[in-house]
Amino acid sequence: MPQHHPQHLLRARRGRAPGPVPAPRRSGDDATAGSATATACGCPEDGPTRRSVLGALGVGALAAAAGTGTSTRVAMAAPGYTGDVLVVLSLRGGFDGLSAVAPVGDPAYAALRPDIGVPGQAALMLDRTFGLHPSLRALKPLYDSGQLGVVHAVGQASRSRSHFSAMEEMERAAPGTSLRTGWLDRTLGTRGQLSPLAALQVGSPIASSGFAGPVPEVTMRTIGTFVMDGPDTDVERARWNQALRTLHGEGPRTVSAAGLAAVDAVERLRAVPDAGARGLYPTGELGDALCDVARLVRARAGVQVVAVDSGDWDMHAGLGRHDRGWMSEKLTELGNALAAFARDLGPLMSGVTLMTLSEFGRRAGQNGSGGLDHGHANAVLMMGGGVVGGRVHGRWPGLGGSQLDDGALAGTTDYRTVVAEVLQKRCGAGSLAEVLPGLPSVAPLGVVRARA
Template sequence: MNRRQFLSIAGAFAGCAGSVGDAFAFSRSDPPSSIRTLVLVDLDGGNDALNTVIPIADPRYRALRPNLAISKDRALMLDERTALHPSLLPLMNAWRANDMAIVQGVGYDAPNRSHFRSRQIWDTASHADEYRADDLFDRVKDTHGANVIRVTLHGFDTHENQAHRHAALLARLAEGLASLRASLIASGDWNRTLVMTRSEFGRAARENAAGGTEHGAGAAHFMMGGNVRGGLFGMPPRLDRLDADGGLPVGVDLRRLYATAIPACWRFDAAAILGQRVEPLPLLRV
C-alpha cells in the first residue's frame, strides 16, 4: 500500500490530523510475519474508556452513570461481563477474527489530569515525576525497522453533552479502523501492520451534572493487526476501587504497550529505549 492509498483510507477519520510519510511502502521481501508499520491512533482529550469497553454486568456502572450508561440491549457483548459501545460495531469483525486485542486498565502511577502533561508522559514513556523532551519513537527513527504513522482524532474531552458526542467519535474511530483493516487485508499487508490507540487519560467513573465526565486515570486501549492475538487483556474496571478523584485504577503500565510493540517492530530489546525492563503483554504472535 502506498501513501496515496493510505490517505484515502485516513479520510474515514474525518477531521483527524496525521503524519503518514511513506509508511505503507511495504517491501515484498519482508516475511509475512514481519511488522513493518506501527499506526498510533491518538484519541485526543481523554477518551471515556468506561463507555467504550463497558463492564456491563457490574451494577455500579449504572449507579454511577444513570444517564450515560449504555443499556445491555444496545451494547455489543464480548462476553458475559464485558461489552463495547454500539458505535464500535464496525470493529466486531476484527474481534471475531481474533486480530483485535483490548487492554484494560492502562495508565501510569500518580496519574496527572493535565492534558499537556499527560500527553507528554505518553509521548516520552516517562514516569509522572520524570521530565523528558524526546519523543519515544524519535529514539528509534534512525533504526532499521518499522515506520510509524500517527493519526489524531480530536474531541474526546467530553465534559458536557457526552452521549451524542462520544457516540459520533467512536463511530468515526471504528469506521476508520475497519476501513484500514479491510484495505490491508485485501493488499496482503495486515500481518505487517500493528495498530495501537492512545489517549492521555480515561475519564471519571461518575457522570457530572452537565451530562459529561471529568478527567480520569486508567483506560482501555485497542491493539489490532494480523499478528495480534485477539481477546481481553489487562485489568477490568474496578468500580469499587476508584481513586480519590473518581478515576479508574491503573492495572497496566502504559510502557507495557510499548514493550510489546517495540521488539516486534524493531527487533531489539525495548529496555534499550524505555530505560528499564518492562514486561510485554502476551498479545502478539511474533
C-alpha cells in the same frame, strides 16, 4: 499563528487551510496537544508546550509543506527493516474507554452512569464483563475473527489531569528521567540509517511529541497536498528538482541534507499509487488519514512508524445517550474508519500493528452536565495480523467505591508494557533500555504474537 519558513526551502502547492476549522463544540473543549488549532475549553492547562510553539512557528521545518504554512520534517528507514508498520492513533482529549468498551457486567457501572452509560441490552458483548458501545458495531466482526483486541485499565505513571502535560508524558514515555525525546524517536534511533518516509505524521501539520528528538519525520495533511509549488509539468518538475539538488548540494550539511531529503520525499510520495479506496472510509480527517496510511503500506514505501491524531474526545458535558449524541457520533466515525482500514489492507494487515493511546480516561461517574471529567485509566484498542484478538486483556480492578482511583478507573497495566511487547514481538526490537528507560520487568500480557 502563521508559520514562517526560510525562503530557500521548498513550498507546497496550496492545499487545505493551515489547520482544521473545528466544528462548534457542544461543551467546553480544549486544544489537545499536537493540534494545529487552539480552542479554549475551560480545562485548567499549563499553556502551550515548547514543541507546539516551535511547530506553530515553523522552527526547524524542512523543505516542503502540505498546504499553506504546513511544516514538513523529513526522516531518513532501515532498508533491511522487516518488522511491522506501527500505527499509533492518538485519541486526543481524554478518550472514555468506559464508553467504548463498557464494563456492563460490573455491578457498579449502571449506577455510576444512569443517563449516559451503555445499557447491558444494547452492548455488543465481548465476554461476561465487557461489551462494545453499539456505535462500534463495525468493529465487532474484527473482534470475533481475532483481528481486534482490547487492553483495559491501562494507565501511566503521570497523575496530571492536564491534557498537554499528560499527553507529553505519555509520548515521552520516560517517567522519572530527564529525557526530553519521545519514544517514537528513540525507537527509530535504534535502527540505523532510515529512508525518507520511515517516520510519518499523517493528517496533521504538527508532529506528535513522541517524535521529539534528533530523528526527523515527515508531517503532512494528505498525500495529495504534499506537492511542490511551481512546476506543473514533468519537464518543469525535473528542472526544479535538479536546481534544488544543485542549490542544496554545496551548503552546510545541516541545511543541505534537509533540502535534499525533502525533494526525495516529495517525489516518493508523488509515486505512491491511489487504489481509489477512499469510498470505503467515513468522511472526515480520520478517514482521510487512515486511507493515506493504507496507500503507503500498500506501496511498500519504507514506512516504519506512523502517527495519526483523532481529537474532540473531551466530553465534559453533553456526552449523549448510547444511541445518539456526541459520543455515539465520534465512536461511529472511529469504528467505521478502523474497519475500513482493515478492509482496505486485507492480507497486508499481517504486517501492520495499530494501537490507540490517549492521555487519560474519564471519571467513572457522570457529572451534573451529562458528561465526564478527567480520569485515569483507559482502554487501548489494538488491531493487526499479529494481535491476539477476540479477548479483553489486562486485570480488571472493578468500579466499586474502594476500587476506584480518586473516582476514576484504576490503572492495572502500564501502557509502556503494551508498547514494549509490540516493539519486541512485532517490530524487531531487542533491548528496550534506551527506548523505554526504567520500564519494570513484568511478564508480557500476550497481546500480540511474535513474528515468524
